[in-house]
Amino acid sequence: MNEPLTPGISAIQQDRQVCLVCNMDSSISENPEICPCCHSDIAPRIKRSQQKTWALLITAMIFIIPANVYPITYLLKNSTLYPDTIYSGLITLIRNDQEGIALIVFIASILVPIFKILALAFIALTVHFRWQLNPKKQFIAFSIVEWVGRWSILDLFVISIMVAVFDKGSLVSVYPGIAATSFTIVVITTLFAAESFDTRLIWDSNNNAK
Amino acid sequence: MDTIICNHCDMVSTRPILRSGQVAKCPRCHRAFFKTNTLKANKMFALAITALILIIPAFTFPLMSIHLLGITEGANLLQGALMMIEGAPVVTFVILFCAVLVPTLLTLCIAYSSASIMLGKRPPLLGYVLKLTSSLIHWSMLDVYLISLLVSAVKITSDADVYFSSGLCFFVVLLIVNITLISEYSSTKYWKYLRNE
Ligand SMILES: [Zn+2]
Ligand SMILES: [Zn+2]
Numbered sequence: 558m559n560e561p562l563t564p565g566i567s568a569i570q571q572d573r574q575v576c577l578v579c580n581m582d583s584s585i586s587e588n589p590e591i592c593p594c595c596h597s598d599i600a601p602r603i604k605r606s607q608q609k610t611w612a613l614l615i616t617a618m619i620f621i622i623p624a625n626v627y628p629i630t631y632l633l634k635n636s637t638l639y640p641d642t643i644y645s646g647l648i649t650l651i652r653n654d655q656e657g658i659a660l661i662v663f664i665a666s667i668l669v670p671i672f673k674i675l676a677l678a679f680i681a682l683t684v685h686f687r688w689q690l691n692p693k694k695q696f697i698a699f700s701i702v703e704w705v706g707r708w709s710i711l712d713l714f715v716i717s718i719m720v721a722v723f724d725k726g727s728l729v730s731v732y733p734g735i736a737a738t739s740f741t742i743v744v745i746t747t748l749f750a751a752e753s754f755d756t757r758l759i760w761d762s763n764n765n766a767k
Numbered sequence: 768m769d770t771i772i773c774n775h776c777d778m779v780s781t782r783p784i785l786r787s788g789q790v791a792k793c794p795r796c797h798r799a800f801f802k803t804n805t806l807k808a809n810k811m812f813a814l815a816i817t818a819l820i821l822i823i824p825a826f827t828f829p830l831m832s833i834h835l836l837g838i839t840e841g842a843n844l845l846q847g848a849l850m851m852i853e854g855a856p857v858v859t860f861v862i863l864f865c866a867v868l869v870p871t872l873l874t875l876c877i878a879y880s881s882a883s884i885m886l887g888k889r890p891p892l893l894g895y896v897l898k899l900t901s902s903l904i905h906w907s908m909l910d911v912y913l914i915s916l917l918v919s920a921v922k923i924t925s926d927a928d929v930y931f932s933s934g935l936c937f938f939v940v941l942l943i944v945n946i947t948l949i950s951e952y953s954s955t956k957y958w959k960y961l962r963n964e
């Protein structure tokens with residue numbers, strides 16, 4: 558049917574592309590736009606991958622500021638409204654001797670979003686400027702970003718549980734603040750940034766990739 | 768010679784012949800290509816139906832309740848998200864998407880595709896269902912939700928008494944079934960079936 562491919566070399570150099578939807582490979586020159594198997598859009602590399610990743614990363618970098626500065630929740634107690642930012646919430650947890658939970662919240666809400674943005678930006682820069690770093694190590698860093706990324710949604714789930722538990726009817730109630738929306742935007746944009754980044758570019762930009 | 772191309776690094780390698788229980792990995796980036804043992808379609812279908820039955824109590828029964836100054840209040844997953852729809856609609860949408868919509872749609876998709884194999888049919892919709900499955904599969908976050916629930920419970924103990932409720936049992940079983948479905952789902956296998964290979 559097709560010309561046999563040579564193992565050990567990238568498929569793009571042998572006029573072959575893989576469809577990311579159905580996993581079938583096809584000839585690049587014969588199928589420039591549509592996968593012959595599942596009829597999805599196809600390209601040897603995700604189109605404008607770098608631009609999409611940067612646009613999403615910059616959005617995340619902007620929204621991470623209000624997410625940390627403004628109140629993420631309000632606590633209404635004895636008709637007084639107490640605002641809480643991510644940071645002040647952490648301090649409260651430590652004061653209440655809940656260091657374990659404080660650590661989980663610190664990792665999910667502060668460390669993971671910052672790590673994701675910095676790591677993805679670094680990998681994207683390495684690819685763009687062809688810095689010739691070890692592709693395997695870059696890919697491991699990317700895999701960590703990918704795996705750890707979904708956990709940053711933890712704090713949003715926690716807020717929704719708190720809001721439901723401390724209902725309007727009772728003496729204490731919880732409301733989401735502006736930072737909750739900003740934080741959601743950070744989580745979503747970083748998840749999409751990782752999804753739109755084409756990891757094959759890591760090897761493409763390496764001169765002696767093996 | 769039969770070759771395979773890696774999705775993650777684009778390297779061509781020889782397709783290995785696996786003994787049962789082995790996993791094929793890309794020699795360049797070490798990501799898994801495929802496993803030998805994936806569940807048969809009838810088992811996948813049974814799991815998907817189990818998940819669909821569990822979804823209703825897991826999302827609507829109270830997961831936990833608190834006892835504060837003589838008042839007991841329960842909270843379920845849907846309530847938690849929907850109560851913020853006025854103050855923070857974006858947050859509500861994202862929570863509903865990752866914790867309710869994706870797990871439900873994903874289960875429906877797997878039920879549909881495994882039933883197609885079981886009945887030996889290739890309905891025209893199957894291609895779309897498989898496409899939808901591949902775009903949803905990374906967005907199911909029930910595991911994160913369970914940890915969030917535990918974090919919230921510990922947080923609340925400083926203000927009130929916390930009790931876990933009946934919905935939690937359904938939720939935990941749903942989570943186990945959901946994780947099994949996702950890890951046993953092999954998109955390649957279903958696409959091959961659709962192409963009649
Ligand atoms: Zn395809
Ligand atoms: Zn690879």
